[in-house]
Amino acid sequence: MIEIDELAVRFGNFTAVDGLSLSVRSGELFGFLGPNGAGKTTTIRVLTGALRPHGGTVCVAGCMLPRELGKLKPLFGYVSDADNHYEDFTGRQNLALYARLYGCAPARVAQMLDTLELAEAADLKVGTYSRGMRKKLLIARELLHRPRIVFFDEPTANLDAHSVALVRRLLRELTGQGVTVFLTTHDMEEVEQVCDRVAIIARGRLLDCDTPAAFIARHARPQVEARYDLDGRSLCELFDMDQPAARDRLAGLVRDQRDVRLRSLAFGFADVFRKLTGQAWQ
Amino acid sequence: MNAAPSRLRRIRVLVGKEAARLLRNPPALMAIGLMVLMALLVALSRDPPPPHTQAELARGCWLVYWEDDGFVPWLRRRGRGNATDALPPPRTEAGVDPATAAAPQPATDNGSLSRVPVRFVPADRLRGSDNRLRYPPGLGCAVEWRLADGAAGRGGRDVVFRPGSNEALLAPMARWLLAAAVEFYGERALRESMHPLPTPAAARRAGPFAGFDFSAARTQSLVGAMLLFSLQFFVCCALFVSFASHERERGILQALALTAASPADILAAKYVFHLALSLIAGATMVAILDAGALARPGLWLSLCFTAAGLLGIATLIVSFTRTQTAASLIGFCYLMGVGMVFALSKSFPAFGWMRLFMFENYSFLVSFFMLGGSPREAMAAIGWGMGRLALISLALLGFAAWVFNRRGWRSA
Numbered sequence: 123m124i125e126i127d128e129l130a131v132r133f134g135n136f137t138a139v140d141g142l143s144l145s146v147r148s149g150e151l152f153g154f155l156g157p158n159g160a161g162k163t164t165t166i167r168v169l170t171g172a173l174r175p176h177g178g179t180v181c182v183a184g185c186m187l188p189r190e191l192g193k194l195k196p197l198f199g200y201v202s203d204a205d206n207h208y209e210d211f212t213g214r215q216n217l218a219l220y221a222r223l224y225g226c227a228p229a230r231v232a233q234m235l236d237t238l239e240l241a242e243a244a245d246l247k248v249g250t251y252s253r254g255m256r257k258k259l260l261i262a263r264e265l266l267h268r269p270r271i272v273f274f275d276e277p278t279a280n281l282d283a284h285s286v287a288l289v290r291r292l293l294r295e296l297t298g299q300g301v302t303v304f305l306t307t308h309d310m311e312e313v314e315q316v317c318d319r320v321a322i323i324a325r326g327r328l329l330d331c332d333t334p335a336a337f338i339a340r341h342a343r344p345q346v347e348a349r350y351d352l353d354g355r356s357l358c359e360l361f362d363m364d365q366p367a368a369r370d371r372l373a374g375l376v377r378d379q380r381d382v383r384l385r386s387l388a389f390g391f392a393d394v395f396r397k398l399t400g401q402a403w404q
Numbered sequence: 405m406n407a408a409p410s411r412l413r414r415i416r417v418l419v420g421k422e423a424a425r426l427l428r429n430p431p432a433l434m435a436i437g438l439m440v441l442m443a444l445l446v447a448l449s450r451d452p453p454p455p456h457t458q459a460e461l462a463r464g465c466w467l468v469y470w471e472d473d474g475f476v477p478w479l480r481r482r483g484r485g486n487a488t489d490a491l492p493p494p495r496t497e498a499g500v501d502p503a504t505a506a507a508p509q510p511a512t513d514n515g516s517l518s519r520v521p522v523r524f525v526p527a528d529r530l531r532g533s534d535n536r537l538r539y540p541p542g543l544g545c546a547v548e549w550r551l552a553d554g555a556a557g558r559g560g561r562d563v564v565f566r567p568g569s570n571e572a573l574l575a576p577m578a579r580w581l582l583a584a585a586v587e588f589y590g591e592r593a594l595r596e597s598m599h600p601l602p603t604p605a606a607a608r609r610a611g612p613f614a615g616f617d618f619s620a621a622r623t624q625s626l627v628g629a630m631l632l633f634s635l636q637f638f639v640c641c642a643l644f645v646s647f648a649s650h651e652r653e654r655g656i657l658q659a660l661a662l663t664a665a666s667p668a669d670i671l672a673a674k675y676v677f678h679l680a681l682s683l684i685a686g687a688t689m690v691a692i693l694d695a696g697a698l699a700r701p702g703l704w705l706s707l708c709f710t711a712a713g714l715l716g717i718a719t720l721i722v723s724f725t726r727t728q729t730a731a732s733l734i735g736f737c738y739l740m741g742v743g744m745v746f747a748l749s750k751s752f753p754a755f756g757w758m759r760l761f762m763f764e765n766y767s768f769l770v771s772f773f774m775l776g777g778s779p780r781e782a783m784a785a786i787g788w789g790m791g792r793l794a795l796i797s798l799a800l801l802g803f804a805a806w807v808f809n810r811r812g813w814r815s816a
Contacts, residue, residue: 172658172814196408196664206655208421210428222417223663225409267663 123148123183123271123302124169130177131164131326138164140326141178146319151293151303153317153334157399161326162306163203166273169304170200183270196224199264203275205256209249213240213259216248217266224267234262239288253280261289271302278309290316310392320391324399334391341397342389348375349383360387408664418665418673425647426681432643436685439635443689446627467581468537470527470550475588480524482584547581628693629772633710633764635689639682640714641721642735648674648722649731655815667813671805675715682711694775702786703774706767706793713763713797719804723812763800766793 124146131139139161146152156162167173169182171191180187185194207216217231235241238258248256257280264272274293278286293316296303307313313320314334321331330337344363349356361372376382409417426432469476527548530537539546651657661667686707690697697703717738725731742764749755759765770789 170662172662192666195662198662200659200662202655202659204655206659208425208656210425215424219417219421220663223409223414223660223665225664 123150124152124304125181126165126169126178127180128178129165129168129175129180131161131168131173132176138326139168139175142323142326142328143178144321144328144331146302146304148302149297149300151297151305151316151318153313153320154304154306154323155308155313155320155395156306156323160323160399162323163275164326165323166200166275166304166306170198170273171195196267197269198271198273199267199269200273201257201261201264201275201277203279205253205260207248207256207259207263210247212245212247213251213255214244216259217263220263221266226266230266234266237265237292238262239285254282254285257281258285258289261292265296269301271304272296274303274305274307276307277305278307278312286312310390310395314391322395322398329398337394338389338391341394343393343397344389345387346372347385347387348372349385350375350379350381352379411669414665414669415673415676418660418670419677422647422674422677426643426677432646435638436635436681439631439638440685440689440692443628443631443692446624446631447692465521465545465547466523466525466539468525468527468530468546468548470548472526475585476524476549478588479584549581624693625772625775628690628775629768631693632686632689632707632771632775633768635685636682636707636710636714637739639685640678640711641718641738643681644674644678644715644718645721645731645735646728648718649725649728652722652813652815653727657813658815661813667809668805670813671719671808678715679708679711683707690775697775700774702770702790705786705790706770706774709790709793709797710763710767710771712801713767713793716797716800716802716804719801719808719812723804723807726815761796763793763796766790766796 124144126142126144129139129142130137142161142165154162154165164173168175168180168187171188171194174188182194183197185191185197187194207213208219211219214231214235217234218228221228221231232241232244235244238261240255240258240262243251243255248259251259257277261274261277277293278289281289290312293303293305297318305317317334319331319333320337322329322337332340346361346363347358348361349358351357359375361368363369363372376384408414467476467479527537527550530539532538537548648657651660657667657670660670683704687698690703718735721731721734721738725734742762745755745758745762746765749759766789770786770793773789
């Protein structure tokens with residue numbers, strides 16, 4: 123559904139995306155991760171035709187970009203990281219405007235308001251909405267025309283726990299209907315829960331691409347936390363179980379000390395992310 | 405997925421959106437209303453319109469003289485000799501010399517005004533206790549003929565055209581009176597001793613405006629043209645920049661451009677809306693200032709081309725600025741820049757050259773003559789001004805649209 127080959131985007135002397143190659147399958151929920159400034163939003167802007175690449179080729183839903191953007195536009199939705207509604211219009215009026223531009227039936231507006239649990243606030247001006255409500259309105263707007271691909275840029279930011287669950291359920295429903303979802307988020311729990319495959323980029327380059335489980339299996343570093351008292355002082359040590367020396371030291375500690383409290387530290391996707399993107403693991 | 409609506413439908417939806425945004429923006433509506441109100445105040449401040457009916461015209465044009473140095477009796481005799489039977493007989497009126505003579509027939513531009521009698525009236529008959537002249541209401545045309553202040557004994561004379569007099573009558577009267585004065589006093593004497601006329605002939609310009617009337621009698625046209633340009637600037641530039649730059653800063657333009665609507669659709673809708681609003685508001689203003697001007701196609705063309713130029717400027721401002729604040733600042737700088745070029749062009753030739761390439765220059769002058777000029781002046785203004793106005797405005801608009809299509813809709 124999405125084919126990116128050697129994509130390059132530069133802003134003056136700064137290279138935002140540097141030879142990125144990716145392939146996203148149809149109906150897949152694809153996580154696109156990276157630290158701040160890694161080039162995620164820039165890549166999405168290229169994929170949505172809002173930015174012209176300086177190199178490489180991009181093909182979305184069989185349309186070569188940016189040449190065939192006009193053909194692609196009705197096929198995708200883009201939930202950006204910032205809301206971009208008309209504040210003086212009500213939620214319903216905002217959706218109605220886009221529905222008319224897409225040629226959707228008016229009933230579709232009410233349906234999406236219901237789906238995103240915005241029906242009660244539909245006739246209030248968007249200026250009075252909370253940030254979470256604006257985000258949900260944005261999601262509703264971008265799903266109005268039943269797109270085949272949806273780009274989500276941090277869809278659950280600023281949402282309460284209930285709305286987060288709602289959006290995650292919606293994401294799964296979309297993929298269940300065969301819609302391809304291209305998701306960027308900083309919520310690693312979300313990635314583990316919903317993504318079929320994940321790509322991690324840093325400084326515009328692809329670091330790795332696989333399923334979340336495979337990532338964890340490949341990059342997990344089992345660690346054990348040991349707390350004990352020594353000479354009247356309370357100490358805490360971390361032992362990397364992949365290291366033979368650390369294993370031996372932990373065995374010695376357990377043998378020598380009467381009271382050692384051990385705790386196995388779970389290794390989640392966030393740790394993989396931090397490891398791969400060069401962040402210090404705490 | 406749904407079938408994308410046609411381009412016309414998309415543009416209609418977007419025009420509706422622009423209208424809805426305006427209706428939710430009371431300050432913008434108030435600003436437009438305020439400018440129209442100013443035009444109304446200007447219109448109310450002017451003298452009552454001159455009479456045009458034959459009955460009123462039968463009262464004729466008065467030549468009010470202060471001193472009799474032989475010219476007036478000579479003129480009267482000459483007039484009697486030239487009088488025709490078709491002229492209405494002289495009537496006795498309050499303050500009018502019963503011996504008034506039917507005058508020579510000043511030819512007018514307007515056939516309906518072609519047989520206007522001239523009545524010679526001594527100023528003493530009209531002078532009130534405060535020494536000021538009192539004209540009867542409804543008098544269409546009056547000329548004072550008097551010795552210039554401090555010029556007694558030196559032959560200096562003033563011709564004073566009563567403010568508010570019917571210009572259509574005054575123009576031929578002026579020609580007739582001057583021709584007679586030259587004949588009586590001699591051309592040399594006239595040139596040396598007559599004061600410049602405070603009416604059309606005194607305010608003529610050289611260059612492309614030679615022969616055009618810039619006299620004080622045109623103040624209303626001048627103010628009208630200024631108000632009209634201000635209104636168009638507000639609707640087509642300030643309002644456009646405010647709306648579009650807000651949309652660009654918030655990413656709304658980009659969101660709209662990624663729907664089935666293209667950047668060209670978005671821009672077309674904005675142009676249609678602002679042009680229509682500008683024409684409606686402009687026509688309202690013109691109807692208040694000079695309803696007759698609405699019948700001139702040149703006025704509508706000038707409104708359209710001015711709007712096109714201003715929309716081009718506004719589009720460029722939006723395309724080259726990322727935020728609403730920056731766009732508003734540039735818009736203000738543009739207005740200031742145009743004002744400076746206009747002000748400095750009189751003294752510095754370089755600015756004069758710059759002015760030749762500015763559509764605002766032609767827009768203002770064309771509007772001026774469309775609002776208050778004679779049909780001849782309006783036609784001449786169309787001849788030299790409209791072409792340049794159209795050329796510059798449309799070129800600017802085309803370039804601006806191209807820039808917008810390439811970058812103007814994209815967010816930072």
